[in-house]
Amino acid sequence: MTTAGTTVAGGLRRWLEQERVFRWLPFIPVQGLFALLLLPNFLLLVYLSLLSWRITRGTWWNAAFTGLDAFQRAVEDERFLWALARTFGFAAAAVPLELLLGFGLALLCRQNFRGRRFYTTVFLLPMMIVPAVVGYDLSMLLIDQGPFNQVLSLLAGRTITVRWLSEYTPAQLAVIGADVWQWTALTFLIFTSGLAGLPEDPIRAARVMGASRWQIFWHVELPLLKPVIAIAVILRSMEALKIFDYPMLLTQAGPGNATETVAVYLWRVGWEFARVSDAAAMSLVLLVAVAMYSLVAIRVLRRERRRLAEEGVA
């Protein structure tokens, strides 16, 4: 029995030590979780999108199978398409700002100055606040005779009453501003880590060759940071495309539909209008759009990594 047990244990160890098995071992828990938690939900979502089910019309397992009708309704739904475009617009405005500000702050905190740790902590604080709290607080700060306009009035030396929450463009700017305020902290964190992890040799070599600080930054550091930038872009874009809390709390997605993002509209269609199959189809359309965007970004990331590997700096 002991001999048999030893043999089995030995066999198992040898099997685990094989390169091809060991390489895949860390993925087993992830795949397990995926199979258990995400896959059934995803399959259910796909199935629901092929039905014609409203919550007010019996149970989903008895709903009629209508094929791609819900998808057709989704792509013909102007409000959905506008919400989709608006959401991509918000992301296109917010993410570059977050990247620029996060990068700038990370460069600033890379310098040695008094209070650096304090400022690093302060810059990270916003992302630790619950988005709903950010939205609620901003809704108080941004009313037309509220503190934000008062500060602007002080700076401008005249009364400023921008209607941040009740006019089209200012409301959109308020939503973008809320996202930027909260999530610049994340890009700051990513860039701070990226800058700390830069290899010393190429920078030192450039310095020895007489490159200026700007040249080192532009020709050495920035190219080395490209993969980090790509990661920041992917992470923030994917999150920004799900924006929900700020429009709901600041403006109820108004005025009009000025700040109705796709997440808000999906929530309305599914839970307020009870059209679950339509919401499922729309969310799959969104998934495809986000996946295509992510694939492009990941391809860029891979290309940069490959290039850096070929150049021997990563």
Place this chain on the structure above:
Amino acid sequence: MQRFFGLSVAVIVALILAWSTAASAQAPPGATADERAVNGAKAYMKAKGLTSLKLNMMMPSIFTAGSTVEMASFEKETGIGVNYFEVGILQVQAKAMSEAVAKSGSFDFWIGDPISLPDLVEAGLARPLDDLVVRGKADLDDIVPGFQEQAQYKGKTYGLVADGDNFILAIRKDLIDAPGERQKFKAKYGWEPGCPDTYEQWYQLAEFFTRDPKGTGVPELYGAMGYRARGWGWRWWLQQFYAKGGMPFDDGMKPLIAGKEGAEALRDYIALTKFMPKDILGWATPQAYPFYAGGNAFSIMTYPSIAIAAEHPERSKVVGKNKYCLVPGYVVGGKLVRRALQGYGNIFYVSNYAKHPEAAYWLSQYLTSKEVSARLVAGPNSVYDPYRRSHLTDPRVIKARTKEMVEIHLKNAQVMAPMILIQGAVEYNDALDLNVQEALLGKIAAEDALKNTATAWEKITNQIGRRQQIDGWKALKAAYPTKNVPD
């Protein structure tokens, strides 16, 4: 012998079951609805062998402050308390819908508006209460006609009404009576200033009393207030549309809003907005009430609980300075037509998935009974508005709100019109709301806003099923007022 024994046992068990059912179906003792609710709750606790029980409740956060005292007194008497979780008032529908899918029993009962009722009945969440209403002998006869009907759907009662939310107009009588104002106004507009009969007159009052002496564009006094925010504004337009003699659908569910009446009502609605605070598109009750009570506006068309805020001895700067008015109307075919929209109107609903539906019902009956509802309506933080005839004479209600206000409010109820309460109501109203606001923002013309709404409504009707919607609409039509003006 064995067979005879088995049969006897079965008969005895059946008799015991029948007796216990009959006993539990008996009306609880008590001279009033609140006493019966307390006794019913006590009997329930005894039958279940419980000494204390916490019901789970979903409550719009705006209702919490005005509700907890009475819930605590019910707990003291019966052992049945409430764990409530608060939600934004516009999020009730979505939360309830998710419970209709999850069927988790996460809450036993909730406060919601009548708009969500048809959907939540069809989704299987709202429990019919007719059996319990009969058992508890809920004192519904005292309720002003039109309110309790909003808790009914397809001939069944699904809730107990707790709130008479037809709109009221409050204006500042002290400003009208200020030296010289009355004369100046009359000279300009040709009529004695006071409660306006028509929307045109309200516009004139708003124009006259908007005061911006420094010309900054931020008046010291705004002439009018109403709700224009997303999720709210459509109700104020709907009231004006009704007063124009408009109806949302014909008998075949074809939308009727895109005609002349709708466009005129929308243009008037937009025109009046220029006398309102600039941020009005983002305001609802939490912003509007303190603003008016702070003395910043001449008039406000809103829910009747404005009186609680405006007459609050500590919080209001305009105590005793308000005049409460019948809602204005339009002259249609030579006759004045006033319409007061029942613009929210809270109802206590019990969930079909409640762990203790009966206990939830007894608490609901207690809170909506003649006596306890008067205390709720008169409470210093109340947003429950009068809905019973007895509220009209209750000294506590009169003290909190003024006699004039209660009388006018219940007069307005005579011309009370419902919101669109058919299946898909939330979606119909959302489409209307979106387009009304787009017009208000100047993005589209009034006519186009209403045409877009009509197109969206047609789509919704077709998706839900026209035949079914026609039945729902026919039932709702009976709730529209027949009088043009109150007696």
